[in-house]
Amino acid sequence: MPDPHRAPAPAPPADAPGPAAPAAPAGPTSDPAGRDPSDPDPPDTGPPPARPVLPAPRDPPEAPAPAEAPGRPEADGLGRGSGRADVRRLVRVQLRIALGTAAFVLAVTAAIPVLPALAPGGPRPFGLPPAWLLPVAGVQPLWVLAALAHLRRAERAERDHPRPAGRP
Amino acid sequence: MTAPAAPAALTALALVLALTAALGAHGRRSARTASDFLVASQGVSPWWNATAIASEYISAAAYLGTAGLVLAYGTGTLWLPIGATAGYVLLLAFVTAPLRRSGAYTISDFAEWRLGSRAVRRAVTCCACFAGWFYLLPQFQGAGVTLRVLTGAPVWTGWAVIVVVAAGLVASGGMRGITAVQAVQFWVKLLAVAVPAVALLAFWHADGGDASAADRPVRFERTTRVHVETGVAVDVPAAVTVTATGRLDGVRRHAAAVPLAPGRHTVGGGAEIVFPAGAAVPHAARLPAPADGTRATPFCRPGGHGLYTTYSTLIGVLLGTMGLPHILMRFYTSTNGRTARRTAAIVPGLLALFYVFPALYGTLGRLYTPELLMTGDIDATILLLPLRAVPGAPGAVLTGIVAAGAFAAFISTSCGIVVAIAGTVTQRMRHRDGVAAFRLGVVAALAAPLAVLPAIGPRDSADLVVTALCVSACSLCPLLVLGIWWRGLTAPGALAGLATGGGLAVAAGLTRLAAGPGTGWTGALLAQPSLVVAPAAFAVMIAVSLLTRRRVPRRTDGAMARLHLPEPAAAP
Numbered sequence: 001m002p003d004p005h006r007a008p009a010p011a012p013p014a015d016a017p018g019p020a021a022p023a024a025p026a027g028p029t030s031d032p033a034g035r036d037p038s039d040p041d042p043p044d045t046g047p048p049p050a051r052p053v054l055p056a057p058r059d060p061p062e063a064p065a066p067a068e069a070p071g072r073p074e075a076d077g078l079g080r081g082s083g084r085a086d087v088r089r090l091v092r093v094q095l096r097i098a099l100g101t102a103a104f105v106l107a108v109t110a111a112i113p114v115l116p117a118l119a120p121g122g123p124r125p126f127g128l129p130p131a132w133l134l135p136v137a138g139v140q141p142l143w144v145l146a147a148l149a150h151l152r153r154a155e156r157a158e159r160d161h162p163r164p165a166g167r168p
Numbered sequence: 169m170t171a172p173a174a175p176a177a178l179t180a181l182a183l184v185l186a187l188t189a190a191l192g193a194h195g196r197r198s199a200r201t202a203s204d205f206l207v208a209s210q211g212v213s214p215w216w217n218a219t220a221i222a223s224e225y226i227s228a229a230a231y232l233g234t235a236g237l238v239l240a241y242g243t244g245t246l247w248l249p250i251g252a253t254a255g256y257v258l259l260l261a262f263v264t265a266p267l268r269r270s271g272a273y274t275i276s277d278f279a280e281w282r283l284g285s286r287a288v289r290r291a292v293t294c295c296a297c298f299a300g301w302f303y304l305l306p307q308f309q310g311a312g313v314t315l316r317v318l319t320g321a322p323v324w325t326g327w328a329v330i331v332v333v334a335a336g337l338v339a340s341g342g343m344r345g346i347t348a349v350q351a352v353q354f355w356v357k358l359l360a361v362a363v364p365a366v367a368l369l370a371f372w373h374a375d376g377g378d379a380s381a382a383d384r385p386v387r388f389e390r391t392t393r394v395h396v397e398t399g400v401a402v403d404v405p406a407a408v409t410v411t412a413t414g415r416l417d418g419v420r421r422h423a424a425a426v427p428l429a430p431g432r433h434t435v436g437g438g439a440e441i442v443f444p445a446g447a448a449v450p451h452a453a454r455l456p457a458p459a460d461g462t463r464a465t466p467f468c469r470p471g472g473h474g475l476y477t478t479y480s481t482l483i484g485v486l487l488g489t490m491g492l493p494h495i496l497m498r499f500y501t502s503t504n505g506r507t508a509r510r511t512a513a514i515v516p517g518l519l520a521l522f523y524v525f526p527a528l529y530g531t532l533g534r535l536y537t538p539e540l541l542m543t544g545d546i547d548a549t550i551l552l553l554p555l556r557a558v559p560g561a562p563g564a565v566l567t568g569i570v571a572a573g574a575f576a577a578f579i580s581t582s583c584g585i586v587v588a589i590a591g592t593v594t595q596r597m598r599h600r601d602g603v604a605a606f607r608l609g610v611v612a613a614l615a616a617p618l619a620v621l622p623a624i625g626p627r628d629s630a631d632l633v634v635t636a637l638c639v640s641a642c643s644l645c646p647l648l649v650l651g652i653w654w655r656g657l658t659a660p661g662a663l664a665g666l667a668t669g670g671g672l673a674v675a676a677g678l679t680r681l682a683a684g685p686g687t688g689w690t691g692a693l694l695a696q697p698s699l700v701v702a703p704a705a706f707a708v709m710i711a712v713s714l715l716t717r718r719r720v721p722r723r724t725d726g727a728m729a730r731l732h733l734p735e736p737a738a739a740p
Contacts, residue, residue, distance in 0.1 A: 087729040094732060095653055098261040105254050105261075109486060112247050113478045135246040136527065140520035143253045150261050151513040155506070158734040 086161075093157045101150045108142060173555055176568030177318035181329070184356070184575040188333060191348040212347055212501040218514035220347050221498045223354035225252065225489075225515075226522055227303070227581035228310025228547075231357065231574055233630030234523070235553075236546030238530020239537070240451070240628075248630065249523040251482045253516050255489025260512035263490055264499050266652045266731040268508035273500050274592045275493055275644055282651045284721045285659035288666070293592050295643040295670040296493040297616075300589040302636035302677055303492070304617040306629035307578040307585070310547060313629075314574045316397075317548040318567070327621065329575075331614055334582045347501065350584065353576040354518065360573025361525040364554055364566040368532055371558050387538065390445045394539040398626075399437040401453040402542050404428045408447045414439025443539075452544030477696050481634055484698030488637025491644030494581075494588035504735045529553055547629050550574070589613035624681050634696070635677040642701040643670030646709050652731055654710075655724045661713030669705025673697060 112135075212220070230249065237245035272278035275296055280289035311330050312323030396414075408428050412421040415436025432453060435441065443449075489495070502508035533540070533549040536556040540546050551574065554566035590609030643666050650657045650665075676697045693700065713720075721727070 084725050084729075087725070087732060091653070091728060091732050098653075101261040102258055105257050105486070109251065109254060109482055110479075112250065112482065113475065135250050136524050139250050140253055140516075140523060143250075143257050144517045144520055147257050147260055147513045147516045150257065151509060154261075154265070154509060158506075161734065 090157070090161045093161075094154060097150065097153045097157060100153075101146055104146055105143075108139065112139070173551075173564060173567045173571075174319040176564045177315075177571040180568045180572035181315075181575050184353075184572050184579065185333065187352065187356070188349050188579060189336075191352060212503075214502070214507050214510040214514060216347070216351050217498060217502055217507075217511045218518060219354045220350035221495055221511065221515050222518035222522070223350040223357065223580050224494055224498065224584035225256075225492075225519065225581075226354065226357050226577055227307055227629075227633065228314075228574065228578040229306040229629040229633035230522075231361065231526065231577035232310050232313065232547040232550055233306070233628060233633065234526035235529035235533060235550040236540075236548075236628060237630050238527050239533040239549045240541060240546045245630075246527050247478065247482060248485060248634075249519075249526070251485035252489055253519045253523065255486045256512065256515045256519065258486060259490045259495075260509065260515075262649050263496070263652065264512040265505035265509040267496060267648070268499050268502055269505040269731055269733075269735070270727075271730075273497065274588070275491070275496060275648065276592050278651065279647060279662065282721075282727055283657065283659040283662055284723075285663075288659050288662045291663055291666040291670070292644065292647065295639065295666060295674075296592050297589055297613075298670070298674050298677075299488075299491070299636050299640040299644065300493055300585045300592075300613065301616045301620075302639055303494075303585050303633060304582060304613070305621065305624075305627075305636075306632035307582045308617055308621055309627060309632060310574065310629045311578045313545065313547045313626075314551060314571065314578075317545065317551050318571055327618065330578060330582050331618070333579050334586045334614065335610055350580050353580045354522075356576045357573045357580075358522055360569050360571075360576070361522065361529075361550075364570050365525040365528045367562075367566055368554060368557050369528065372532060372535075388443045388445060388447050388449060389535060389538070391442065392445075392539055393440060393442045394542055396435045396439045396441065396543055397437060399435060400542070400544055401432055401434050402450040403432055403453055404430055404450040405448045406430055408443065410444075410447075411442040412439065413441075416441070449538040449541045451541045476699065477692050480692075480696035480699035483702060484634060484638040484641045484696060487641035487645040487698065487702055488639070491640035491648060492637075493592060493640075493644070494584040496648075497588050497591060498584075506735060526550065532557065544626060586610055586613045620681065631695075635680065638696070638698045638701075639670065639673040639677060641698050642673035642705050645702070646705045650706070650709055650713075654713075655728055656713050656717065656720060657709065658713045658716045658719045659721075660716045660719060661709045661711075664712040665705045665709030668708045669701055672701045672704075676701075 230252070234246075234249055237248065267278060270278050270281060272281055274293075276289045276293045279292040280286065308327050308330055311326030313326070315321045315326040315329070316323050399415075407430055410426055410428060411423060412426045413423050414421065416426060416439060417433050428450075433450070499508040499511065502511050529550040533553050537549055537552050540549055540552070550570055551567065554570060555563040557563070558566060590606050590613050593609040593612055594605045646665055646669060647662055651662070676694045680694050
């Protein structure tokens with residue numbers, strides 16, 4: 001196995017631009033000048049700055065990152081206007097779904113400290129106080145449902161998203 | 169006093185360690201390269217990964233701290249676990265799928281990729297490390313308390329256990345070993361908290377239990393002998409005559425009847441005080457009671473600025489959960505954005521299941537272990553309760569089960585955080601072999617909290633963990649949310665926001681560590697700055713980005729496409 005510690009692809013997170021890289025990342029992660037002594041270290045670490053050694057995606061087919069896939073010119077930042085508008089539309093739809101979920105979460109959260117005051121008495125199943133039951137049995141299930149509902153809506157939005165040209 | 173628990177606790181520790189070692193060794197066989205060490209090669213299924221994530225989140229603070237909070241402040245504090253679960257809903261809504269699609273392993277990677285700035289990367293690394301270090305503190309603290317309470321060992325033995333296990337596991341098996349360890353430990357923790365809870369509830373019912381006591385100020389139900397291990401200042405709520413042996417208010421007594429007036433008294437280490445039945449329980453001065461003297465009102469976190477503190481804590485927990493480095497890192501092991509999102513959708517269910525139980529211990533603890541309020545060891549509630557409620561062998565067995573869960577709790581969370589810090593730091597190292605650099609990172613991750621721990625004295629784990637969440641809420645969360653959803657974010661904007669939010673949150677956290685809980689508005693703001701600082705961080709990021717509009721990276725559109733377009737391999 002040829003020296004697995006040396007990651008062959010040094011900076012997978014930087015969206016390794018395709019064959020033509022018209023808009024190179026502004027912050028190249030592998031600087032050829034080697035170690036730059038003037039570059040101050042982050043205060044919390046000792047060692048000199050470096051290219052990220054990790055992680056090396058070992059299975060390229062796993063990472064079908066839109067920006068890398070050839071034949072998808074809209075993803076390279078200078079793509080056709082239609083592709084870009086397309087992405088914007090998807091982002092807007094997803095953002096609307098996410099904000100809806102967040103609004104629900106924040107509304108329930110805002111009501112939380114007030115709720116027990118509204119229900120001072122009430123039933124005591126197993127002799128347990130309602131202040132215990134309300135959070136455990138009343139609110140937690142709401143989060144579970146909210147999560148599942150969000151998952152469904154987000155996945156549907158992606159399914160309904162029209163595939164850009166040049167893509168199956 | 170705690171002798172019967174020691175064998176059970178040590179057996180539990182041995183079992184958990186053996187399980188951890190076995191799973192870790194299994195992982196080691198397959199972890200060969202540095203990326204194996206970190207990410208388990210991205211083949212982890214949603215259920216498996218979600219269990220591991222829930223497990224990493226159920227830390228010593230959640231396991232020990234929740235019950236302790238309920239004991240000390242009443243069921244009002246249950247809203248904290250609620251905030252945590254809700255945080256995962258927000259994480260699912262805003263972060264998981266796009267973050268996974270970015271291909272970033274750490275938040276630092278994400279920041280550098282999205283904004284193309286090494287300076288931002290450095291700032292993010294800094295914030296992530298501080299959040300991780302603050303998060304490690306309660307784990308160490310919980311480990312120390314667990315071993316001390318159950319076996320009488322000094323607190324540093326607990327710290328040593330964490331260091332040895334985390335270093336050993338992380339350095340040998342890496343992330344692959346850890347995924348298995350985490351996932352299995354979730355079930356260990358769930359069973360460890362659920363089985364004794366049901367048993368205790370049954371015993372208590374057989375006792376003719378009356379839960380209304382849970383809503384009243386805490387009283388000693390019977391004549392109670394309280395052994396104070398380390399000196400403590402206590403506030404006595406009502407005049408009471410006690411029998412004291414040892415140093416009380418600076419005077420050495422020997423089985424003498426001492427009338428205690430309401431107000432503050434000091435109890436020396438090693439003193440034994442006998443309270444009559446029905447006496448109100450004095451509370452340790454570092455757990456200030458709300459002004460009305462009850463500890464079960466809905467918004468009853470200390471400080472007197474109840475509503476602000478409650479909302480600020482909730483916001484901190486909600487937003488902080490979105491930016492926890494060790495949790496976000498887990499999603500990298502999902503196959504793609506879609507599985508990452510499914511993983512995140514499972515987590516709230518698992519957490520909700522777990523959080524049914526710890527509060528029960530706190531509620532019962534108000535009846536069976538009220539003296540913990542006085543000694544200040546509220547984290548020990550869940551550990552002491554079984555033997556107190558069910559004396560004899562069954563109690564010892566239940567104690568062992570609970571202890572196993574506690575050990576699993578701090579071991580799994582510590583390992584996750586150590587991997588996260590080490591992974592973040594490692595990527596800054598050059599000229600070093602990846603695995604060796606990673607091991608160095610592990611040392612750095614463990615060294616910082618160990619240096620601080622001896623100086624800060626006893627703290628509640630829940631308090632410490634909220635500090636960590638606050639750092640993440642004020643720095644990493646705004647960066648992630650804006651970076652993913654707003655194309656206008658610029659590097660200077662991100663830097664300014666990180667410096668404002670992260671800087672203020674870290675400063676508040678350190679001040680509080682150094683100076684202890686304050687009073688009045690200053691104290692409330694220092695303890696829970698999230699409600700003020702997190703919106704400020706968002707505002708600064710947006711404002712500065714708008715001012716530096718020309719510096720929006722040119723490839724932003726490409727980045728947004730990569731973040732949000734679904735994977736093509738939809739139907740394999």
